[in-house]
Amino acid sequence: MSNTLLLIAPLVYFLLAVPVALVAQRWRVLPAALIALGGVAGALASLWVLRESEVITLAGWQIAPFAQFSVRLDALAAFFVGVICLPAVAVAIYGIGYLNAAGADHQHAPPAAIDALLAAFLAAMTLVVLADNVFSFLIAWELMSLVSFFLVIGDGRQATARRAGFIYIVMTHISAGFLLLALLLLARQAGGFEFAQLRAATGGLDGWERNAVFGLALVGFGTKLGLIPLHVWLPRAHPAAPSHISALMSGVMVKTAIYGLVRVIWEFAGPGPAWWGGLLMALGAISAVLGILYALMERDLKRMLAYSTVEHVGIITIGVGAAALAASKGHPTVAALALTAALVHLYNHSVFKGLLFLGAGALQTGAGTRDLERMGGLIRRMPKTALCVLIGALGIAAVPPLSGFAGEWLLFQGLLDLGANVNSATIGLLVALAAGALALTGALAVAAFVRAFGVGFLAQPRSAGASAAREVPTSMLAGMALLAASVIAMGLAAAGVVRMVRPVTTGLVGTHATPALGEGNVFNAGWLSGAYAPWAVVAGLVAVGVLPWLVARLLGGAGRERVAPPWVCGVDLEPRMQYSATGFAKPIRLIFQAVIRPQRTVDVDRPISAYFVSSIRYDEQLHPIYERHLYQRGVAVLVGASRRIRTLQSGSIRAYIAYIFLTLLVVLTLTRLL
Amino acid sequence: MDWLLLALQIPLMLLLAPLVQGIIKTSKARWQSRRGPGVLQPYRDIAKWLSRESVASDQASWIFRAAPPVYAAAILFAALLVPTLERRSPLPAIADAIVFVGLFALARFWLAIAALDTASNFGGMGASREVAFAALVEPALLLVLFAVALPAGSTSFSAMVGDGWPGAAAVPAFAALLVVTIAETGRVPVDNPDTHLELTMIHEGMLLEYSGRPLGVIHWATQVKQLAFLSLLAALFFPWGMADAGSRAPLALLLGLLAWFVTVVVLGLLLGVIETAYAKLRIFRAPDLIGVASVLGVLAVMLTFVVEG
Structure with a gap:
């Protein structure tokens, strides 16, 4: 019983902090203390499980006939709970002063809302690594993405934050789509949605299925990870959130994708x-150097x-x-x-x-x-x-x-x-x-x-x-x-x-x-x-x-130091220098320009003669090539297709009823035929 | 850990580093038909700096004061890892070849932020160039070390000291490490140790605001770094005459000392010849040369597989 408590203690604290943050808006120390307690509890649970090599499971709560909610704390999950909980403690303490301070970059969202979302975010991430079946995992994954999306956009008044949030939510759902496919493919073979069934069925997968699952999981988790070229959302979304949330998104959230990748490679689909x-080494090396x-x-x-x-x-x-x-x-x-x-x-x-x-x-x-x-x-x-x-x-x-x-x-x-x-x-x-x-x-x-x-x-x-x-x-x-x-x-x-x-x-x-x-x-x-x-x-x-200091002291007596302005060729020192x-x-930009391709424009104004420069304007920008070639083309195709599909949307209720009827016919015929 | 070896290597590195520098400088002077200041000049310079007062920038913080001892400590510690007298590292159980590279990164980090700390533009220039070139040098250095470590089966310097020229990989590995040594010691054709001309300077740019005792410590440490790289070249590729590991015979150690010093001086003379024979590269041509070293490093690692497999 106490073991089960170990498993759910951090979750309980994090979830409890959500309503507390919303109710006790005056005492922001309360939710922070709850989150910090949850972090400590989680870190201790993680250490205990890793020490004792015990696996704790908790199954129950039938959501639907085919879906139940179950969690499991094994060594891998425990390690990641530790990864989540240590920064969580620091972030909770930091957040108290940070959100109250003037000039912080939290985009006008009320501190209480950010506190509540922070607690929910931590709970969702913990759930992702604890989830023990396809449904729990996907729900937690989606919850994690949505909560962080709200934290990125703030109250939506800043255009850059809205744009970052939009790109983030699109990419994260592309990622979720691939993961859904990968997990459903696995579940079809296993004949069930429990992770235990998935593990047991690994041997039954043929090579093609293994590769398909790996490929889908790589795109799905790789997007969340921010592997180049799937990273476009990351440098936009992470900085847009309040800094202590950025700390969690960059420090912790991306790691849940490594968790998923490791589970899939070693437990569900592999060893491949x-x-x-x-491929992973090559992608990793490219991301490391370009990043x-x-x-x-x-x-x-x-x-x-x-x-x-x-x-x-x-x-x-x-x-x-x-x-x-x-x-x-x-x-x-x-x-x-x-x-x-x-x-x-x-x-x-x-x-x-x-x-x-x-x-x-x-x-x-x-x-x-x-x-x-x-x-x-x-x-x-x-x-x-x-x-x-x-x-x-x-x-x-x-x-x-x-x-x-x-x-x-x-x-x-x-x-x-x-x-x-x-x-x-x-x-x-x-x-x-x-x-x-x-x-x-x-x-x-x-x-x-x-x-x-x-x-x-x-x-x-x-x-x-x-x-x-x-x-x-x-x-x-x-x-x-x-x-x-x-x-x-x-x-x-x-x-x-x-x-x-x-x-x-x-x-x-x-x-x-x-x-x-x-x-x-x-x-x-x-x-x-x-x-x-x-x-x-x-x-x-x-x-x-x-040692060298001792030698220097012996050779030169007590050190003398005079303080003077630095030498800047005889003029007064300015910060601009x-x-x-x-x-x-x-x-570094020059050495690696073939890789990063900076574009620079230098405008020199010489209004009187070639020898008298009145002003120089220097502009240098980076336009990553994959953004132009990969994403802009993809978006163009998507927008074009949407435009064509839009003609279907007449706004007339009769047309929609006709669509529904036609769809029904097609589905019925298909089920009959198949 | 071998306390005797350690007790020998600390004074060896500290006391002989200026001498090696003096020999290189004098030989270079002779090649250039000058008389040169004599082989003992680096000792006189260091003694002079150590006895003089230091002038610090009025913009500098504690970083500027903390950097010289950290820089010196990291480099001296790295120099203690390289086998010199015996076929083993004095500190094999504590740090290996990867830590050796890491310690130089630590030294570079501190010297670079100290250069920025002075608010002088020359410091920024030196730091900016140093970290950019080091980014190219470090992969080459690590790849060379790996090319030697792979056949040896360990990254410990003790295991990496073979019988000299271990296989075909040694040729590109030696060439790469020679370029790395030239770059790391700030010599022509990558950098010029004798000038403060801002168009060309890299390492010296970072030191421009240092004077007196801190400057002496930094110069001394930089000479130890040079000796450490020459010793590394000697240990990995020409370990002739080194005493066997664990040998306590005074004669063997003495022979090892002699062989090591002769090899290091010969390699130093080679650097002097290169410095005389080549013109300094334009600053943004230097990356091409260092890039060649990286490619040679990859080649060396590849060759260890081809030769073995």
Whole structure:
């Protein structure tokens, strides 16, 4: 009984918070406390299930003769409940101050409504990973999409938010359509809608059906994931929501699609042929590299973070693909290592991406802007926010010893393990390209977050808003500090996260990565002795960091420092002289222009003579090629077809009755014939 | 972990890095028919910087002050991972080749934000170029390391030190790592270590606002980085004369020290020759060269499969 309580506790808290938020509008601490409690309960439940390797199920509530509502908490679901619940706690605390603060970007929607929707959003995401049959899953999935849609559009007064919401709802329903087809195809073979029946029927699927299910699920989940080229909605919708919701959408919601993909590949349709994994690795690599390149070109901080989500989703997909490839080639330990890498990175990403979005919200609140070119100098005006964002930036840039590096280290090991065990030149090329793409992505991420932090927080303020910026309220700082501490903790205790994932890989692949991995706080990867011990690296860094200082002190006595204006060729320093965010990314834009295709127009006015320039106008834009070639054409076809169909809509009631009659006739004839 | 090896490698890296720099500079001067300042000049420079007062930008925050020690610590720690005297890394149980690359990313991150912190446009210019070129260098470096790690069966430097020229993959891997070393140490034809001309500078641009002791620490660390990359080249491709792993014989260690130093100096002279023989590339031609290194890296990884399979 108490076990069942474990399963539903977070759900109960989240669902309870919805009416409380609407009723107790004056005391916004109440729903926040309920959500935070639900988050803690969920995190504890997740840890308990992963520790005890127990599966808790709860079936019941017959919705319809053929559909009942059932939930199940196994290792995989428990892991994802943890992924949802840790950021949820921080977001709930942060939300108290954030929605009350002036200048926040929540688009005029009343705070109470956002609180209620936040609670519903968390409940829906939890339900998605707990759902144990097709109906529960699809209902939860749809609920998650709809609630987040409302959070994106706010009260609908902003045209950009409406447009973002529209694109989001269209893409998300295309995604849901593909998922419906995939699940119905599975259910037809299984003869039932329970996930248990789907699992049992896996053996009965022939190759064609497996591939069809995989293809449909890939498009369906890939859209939610934001894999390029299905990502068009993501950089529009994620930034449009209030920042703490963006944190959940980017940090957590996209991960539910990884959850679905993993379930389908390992439990419902797989293990499939090798090309599934290869395709996933290729798509992941493309998304990772393009995602970070587009992020580097953005000057809107939240859009930049959203593109960075596309990047990390790509990295996670590389890991899932490598695991699928290894599994289909019959190397379970390799698959376990790659899957561990993907899941560890997924967890880490949910934390540092959440933190950075909360930081973006703090900047909006404190400095009144999301535009990097209008920030600057904020490390003095908002020192605590700056420290939190710096930790998040170091984490996401994947430098040791913080959490981002641990995930990428594991993924490199997984790829090498795959290459070492599967001896084929094709897979060798795939591994080399994926590893190269991953390395390129990592280095570009350093560039992207040096740019975001350096331009946003350092040097001189670039606008009046930035020079009058104020530190944000304590609740917002507390939310950020919780996640910042997690970034550090999950970096140092990365082996603990690896141990947490063990039951998940054991459940899916049948084994976990080599026993040495994650033992005693050292990572010893698949083979001989590639090792990474975060604690020891920190100790070493501190030791050798103190050493040169000691030498310098011995050689030069006490350090003296004078403060003076920087050298700018003899004129007075102005904020305009600093490198702008656009200028900072210029070398990368030039180097990769064949890939990202910037379009620039420079208008130079020379009204008097060629030697006297009166003004220069510079405009540079990115028009991603797939948007033009893929989406605009698709939309044109769709609009054309709609126009033709519109002639049927005469508005006359008799015509409609005739349509109904004709449809009935056709259906009756068809059923008779078939 | 081997404390003896560690106790030897720390002073080795710290004390010999300026000497190697001095030898490269002097040899370059000779190639260019100059006398040069002498091989000990880098020591004098460092001593001078360390004893002078530092002038900080009035716009700079704590980032500017924290960056030099973090930069130096990350680089020195990375340098301790590379096998020098023995056929194993002094810290095999703590960090491997991937951490080695990660530590340089950490160093670069801090130096780049410190450069932006000064509010000077030169700092921004240097940081912007450094992170852009590093984005191309890092994949090449990792791919080379993987090409060596795959046949060795481990990313630990201890396992990766083979008998020298391990198979056909070694040729492209060596060429790629040579280009990476040139780029990472800021040498012609990618960067020019001897100039502050803003049209060409990359690494030096980030240091423009540093002076006195912090500047000395950064220069010293950069020389350690150069020695670490030369040692990496030596360990992966020319590990001749290295003592066997776990060997405690003083003679073997001494021989290892001698062999390592000669190899590193010869490789350093090669860098000097390259620097003299080639003109610096235009700044946006450099990515082509580094791109070639990445392609060579992919080729090297591919070759390990073809040769084995």
